[in-house]
Amino acid sequence: MTTRDKLNALAANLWWSWNPEAQELFRRLNPDAFEQHASNPRIALANANEDVLGDASFARDVDEVYDAFSTYMKRTPEIEDVPRISYFCMEFGLHESLPLYSGGLGILAGDHAKAASDLGLPFTAVGIFLKEGYFKQSFDDEGMQQHDHPAIDPEKHPLARVTDDAGDPVTVTVHLGESPLHLQAWHLKLGRTDLYLLDSDIDANPEEYRSLTRRLYQGGNLVRLQQEIILGIGGLRLLDAIGTETDVYHLNEGHCAFLTLELLRKQLDSGQPLQSAEEWVRERCVFTTHTPVPAGHDRFKPDVFTEQMTAFREQLGFSEEELLAYGRPDPEDDELPFTMTVLGLRLSRTSNGVSKLNGHVARQQWQEMYPNRPLDEVPIGHITNGIHLPTWTVPHARAFLGQRFGNWLARRHDPEFWQQVEDIPDEDLWRYRSSLRGLLIDYAQKANSQQTLKQPFDLNPDALTIGFARRFATYKRAPLLFSDVDRAAELFADSDRPIQILYAGKAHPEDKGGKRFIQQIVEMTEHPAIEGKLIFLENYNMEIGRMLVSGCDVWLNNPRRPYEASGTSGQKISVHGGLNLSIADGWWPEGYNGSNGWVIGPEATGNLKDPRPEKEQDKQDAEALYTMLEEHVVPTFYQRDEDGYPREWVAMMREAMKTLPHAFSAKRMVADYVNTVYRIPANV
Numbered sequence: 108m109t110t111r112d113k114l115n116a117l118a119a120n121l122w123w124s125w126n127p128e129a130q131e132l133f134r135r136l137n138p139d140a141f142e143q144h145a146s147n148p149r150i151a152l153a154n155a156n157e158d159v160l161g162d163a164s165f166a167r168d169v170d171e172v173y174d175a176f177s178t179y180m181k182r183t184p185e186i187e188d189v190p191r192i193s194y195f196c197m198e199f200g201l202h203e204s205l206p207l208y209s210g211g212l213g214i215l216a217g218d219h220a221k222a223a224s225d226l227g228l229p230f231t232a233v234g235i236f237l238k239e240g241y242f243k244q245s246f247d248d249e250g251m252q253q254h255d256h257p258a259i260d261p262e263k264h265p266l267a268r269v270t271d272d273a274g275d276p277v278t279v280t281v282h283l284g285e286s287p288l289h290l291q292a293w294h295l296k297l298g299r300t301d302l303y304l305l306d307s308d309i310d311a312n313p314e315e316y317r318s319l320t321r322r323l324y325q326g327g328n329l330v331r332l333q334q335e336i337i338l339g340i341g342g343l344r345l346l347d348a349i350g351t352e353t354d355v356y357h358l359n360e361g362h363c364a365f366l367t368l369e370l371l372r373k374q375l376d377s378g379q380p381l382q383s384a385e386e387w388v389r390e391r392c393v394f395t396t397h398t399p400v401p402a403g404h405d406r407f408k409p410d411v412f413t414e415q416m417t418a419f420r421e422q423l424g425f426s427e428e429e430l431l432a433y434g435r436p437d438p439e440d441d442e443l444p445f446t447m448t449v450l451g452l453r454l455s456r457t458s459n460g461v462s463k464l465n466g467h468v469a470r471q472q473w474q475e476m477y478p479n480r481p482l483d484e485v486p487i488g489h490i491t492n493g494i495h496l497p498t499w500t501v502p503h504a505r506a507f508l509g510q511r512f513g514n515w516l517a518r519r520h521d522p523e524f525w526q527q528v529e530d531i532p533d534e535d536l537w538r539y540r541s542s543l544r545g546l547l548i549d550y551a552q553k554a555n556s557q558q559t560l561k562q563p564f565d566l567n568p569d570a571l572t573i574g575f576a577r578r579f580a581t582y583k584r585a586p587l588l589f590s591d592v593d594r595a596a597e598l599f600a601d602s603d604r605p606i607q608i609l610y611a612g613k614a615h616p617e618d619k620g621g622k623r624f625i626q627q628i629v630e631m632t633e634h635p636a637i638e639g640k641l642i643f644l645e646n647y648n649m650e651i652g653r654m655l656v657s658g659c660d661v662w663l664n665n666p667r668r669p670y671e672a673s674g675t676s677g678q679k680i681s682v683h684g685g686l687n688l689s690i691a692d693g694w695w696p697e698g699y700n701g702s703n704g705w706v707i708g709p710e711a712t713g714n715l716k717d718p719r720p721e722k723e724q725d726k727q728d729a730e731a732l733y734t735m736l737e738e739h740v741v742p743t744f745y746q747r748d749e750d751g752y753p754r755e756w757v758a759m760m761r762e763a764m765k766t767l768p769h770a771f772s773a774k775r776m777v778a779d780y781v782n783t784v785y786r787i788p789a790n791v
């Protein structure tokens with residue numbers, strides 16, 4: 108193979124997205140093109156500098172990376188005897204060059220699929236080709252978020268149209284109401300995982316249908332329903348059309364739950380009676396719910412649902428009420444809308460939330476479906492989310508850990524391995540922290556000079572640096588730190604103990620409250636005591652995410668409990684020596700051990716719904732946040748010994764690095780799914 112052949116092979120598999128050595132090769136081919144296009148290898152390769160391509164030492168580096176890739180693709184699986192899994196999700200966060208997600212759900216799905224590849228599982232993922240993704244964020248002069256929708260050109264990405272043996276596109280058909288809708292699909296390789304993305308934008312469809320798969324969570328409830336028909340029913344038909352066999356279907360969130368009905372239809376078609384057909388489906392489906400916010404579940408009005416499902420319902424041979432009953436907590440109550448989560452729970456063998464606390468909340472939320480069972484026997488368990496460390500650990504950190512511990516990624520989910528952090532001297536850990544902070548400040552300075560949102564920049568590479576980045580859903584309470592502006596200003600005004608904060612995040616275009624929250628933060632950039640020390644980085648994406656989670660000393664998370672199902676961004680900081688300052692919500696009650704970070708406000712107890720009225724909860728949590736910063740976080744950071752080291756801070760960093768990365772790694776998470784969910788129980 109020539110050097111160019113090898114580069115083509117590398118660019119065709121998203122394996123490069125978690126292997127910085129591979130990315131470095133593409134950068135060398137054309138640094139400007141690479142950087143200007145969100146680190147896109149295909150574009151760098153198409154604009155390659157011929158001198159670099161012809162260089163002998165470059166060719167040797169390509170050989171080395173290509174060999175590592177080939178070895179990875181041939182590795183023996185780390186877990187044997189795993190059933191064949193097909194994983195369905197509405198969104199996938201894979202890399203900043205391919206924005207097919209809006210937030211945590213998508214990032215989690217991407218990390219899950221990558222970890223499945225690392226473990227060598229027989230794993231296929233199915234999603235939608237969101238050609239215009241979510242949206243690109245910019246700002247007008249009033250600090251109001253603006254929305255652009257640049258389209259993804261498949262040619263510029265490792266996306267291949269799915270074709271048959273004759274080279275013709277494979278298409279499948281679903282019905283919206285009584286009208287046929289045709290779907291093609293795109294194939295993407297993530298290491299050893301195959302990802303298929305459904306696409307309605309083809310000539311065979313009427314104009315109004317072509318745009319259906321274009322954007323995520325935009326276009327209202329009807330489009331949402333239609334996208335879910337595409338994902339669940341179309342997705343399964345696609346797997347059948349290409350001959351992908353499956354033992355276990357993993358429904359990641361309710362959006363894809365129609366796939367259970369399509370499985371049911373096939374069983375009924377083959378002559379099975381209803382009850383055994385339902386059993387058959389249930390034995391093969393597992394369901395994960397992520398939504399503790401009651402309004403966050405997809406619900407469809409009976410008339411809208413019935414209208415869209417007309418042809419499919421006739422194929423099933425059900426009456427309207429019979430079909431609606433599958434999505435009603437009380438099947439007898441014909442006033443109720445059709446809820447996707449209910450369908451998922453009803454036709455799956457197991458169901459789980461995504462943290463211990465979220466499992467509790469989900470049991471409480473859906474207890475009404477199981478009227479004769481006490482709360483702790485509601486059949487919803489939990490598997491706590493984790494992150495794909497190779498994706499989220501920045502090159503500087505990978506090098507630091509690599510120099511000390513060799514192939515640390517191979518043992519990343521092993522608690523024993525992380526005990527060795529004990530041996531890293533304070534001085535080295537502190538230098539590690541300071542370099543990562545410095546890299547972030549340089550990055551932020553450049554980003555700030557290029558973005559539409561103009562703000563003074565006065566970040567200090569030695570100052571305590573706090574990060575807050577997430578979707579601006581209002582329950583996450585982004586401006587909580589500024590609920591008492593004077594008290595916040597006092598923290599920023601202390602020139603002996605300077606603090607600074609970076610924000611990033613998008614509000615859903617129709618979420619007025621969320622957009623107002625962003626505006627409030629942007630307004631704070633003009634406060635005389637804060638100016639220059641608060642930077643809002645626009646267009647939050649995986650690159651900004653990676654920079655923030657690696658560079659910040661403290662990661663701030665202050666949702667209204669219990670609405671954060673898990674959260675994963677706080678899990679990304681520990682390997683970089685960052686510390687969590689968080690409400691006891693989502694994953695944090697499982698991570699926090701008293702000395703590896705801080706809890707804001709009351710620690711999580713068995714009592715789930717926060718008993719305090721919302722206003723009071725906000726007020727008390729803000730008070731707790733100020734107290735934590737004033738009395739613990741800031742003093743600990745600036746308490747230096749005679750050599751200038753913050754010994755207590757470094758001890759907390761060490762504790763966080765020892766206790767958190769292994770427990771909240773996606774490899775641990777996927778292994779848990781294999782052992783407790785995917786493996787069919789022996790009695791089936």
Ligand SMILES: *Cc1c(COP(=O)(O)O)cnc(C)c1O
Pocket residue numbers: 209210211212214576577578647648649650652653673674675676677679
């Ligand atoms: C990690 C991450 C998320 C999810 O983070 P949460 O903790 O769930 O808010 C969303 N977007 C990006 C870019 C991320 O890196």
